[in-house]
Amino acid sequence: MTDLRTEPTQAALTPQSPPERMRAARYHQLGGPFQVDVVETPQPRPTDVLVQVKACGLVPNTINSLNPPPMVQPPALPAIYGLDPAGVVVEAGSLVHGVEVGDRVYVNPLRYCGSCRHCRKGNVLACDYASLNGYFGTGPKSAQMLLDYPHGGYAEYLVAPHYSLVRLPDQVSFETAARWGYLGTAYSGLRRAGVDMSTTVLINGMSGTLGLGATLFALALGAPMVLGVGRNAERLHRVKALAPDRIHVHATSSSRSIEDWAREVTRGIGADVVVDALPERSPAAAFSAAAAALARGGTHVNIGGILEDVTMSPPRIMTSNQSYLGSFWFTTAEGQEMADLAASGTVNLDVFEHEIYGLEDLDTAMAALSAGEREGGFSNFVISPDK
Structure with a gap:
């Protein structure tokens, strides 16, 4: 593990052709450690994209999410967690339009059906299938959505629906984008x-x-x-x-x-x-x-x-x-508004101290987070599969 408390360096933007298999940190049993396994690289469906993960946030509540309260639905074990992935699009499904291979993106983990009355009204967080990919589900039918999208950000690649992508401006590093979940939760609450x-x-x-x-x-x-x-x-x-x-x-x-x-x-x-x-x-x-x-x-x-x-x-x-x-979480549209505010210089996101760990060091990172080894909100714990 290397503790970096400096300005992040941008990862190379040339996407790599995805291999048949990838590394992923998986959680196998309650109370157990994360284990880095070699698994099949997921394949995008027609309306999905495949993203090469460059950074994924490790939020303070991750430890609690591994044994969540009764009101939420945990993913099936073994699970690939990872709530806030950011990276590069390397493949796009045949029905995906307006997304290019090589795009720098944040992947909003919010998943929903898109068909129910709540979704049609734009209130996607009220969807019965509402889930946070790589974290837990909040709707009564979210277990199905967690099976449909089982890959969180603690892996080299993940598949995501095209509606989840926030395009990142050059002003936002992958490490900063890995904080988008908590930033977006705050932003959405302020807007509401x-x-x-x-x-x-x-x-x-x-x-x-x-x-x-x-x-x-x-x-x-x-x-x-x-x-x-x-x-x-x-x-x-x-x-x-x-x-x-x-x-x-x-x-x-x-x-x-x-x-x-x-x-x-x-x-x-x-x-x-x-x-x-x-x-x-x-x-x-x-x-x-x-x-x-x-x-x-x-x-x-x-x-x-x-x-x-x-x-x-x-x-x-x-x-x-x-x-x-x-107010719980945020929409992809709100996530894009945040990116636009950063691009215009309206919001200053240069305050974070990025502490970057590899997949093999996930348990070490969680132990440091649990022990309070951080400077409050200024510390930004990030898992990078490239490390």
């Missing part, structure tokens, strides 16, 4: 909450993996004031340094409540939008403490990992004309 140039945003868990992405895109969407809450004061101030005139931070170790602090900063109004980006297993009290800072007429959007039930006051929500949303 209507964040724009007149919105004050409070991000609960600002310096974490989700929270840092929410901060970057809140700035890109024009939010004039971004309030950040977190446990680590040093990391919070590192985030503040990205836009010191627009970002205000508050450590939860302070004796002052989040609500009192936020209302003082906003001259008594509160935050127009509160984004909860807390990690899994955070206490419900931490969720409620930030939600209390929501302004009248404001919107609270939950993209985080709180698993406990929280207490809410329907009369207060009603009389304050507030909205509470849950």
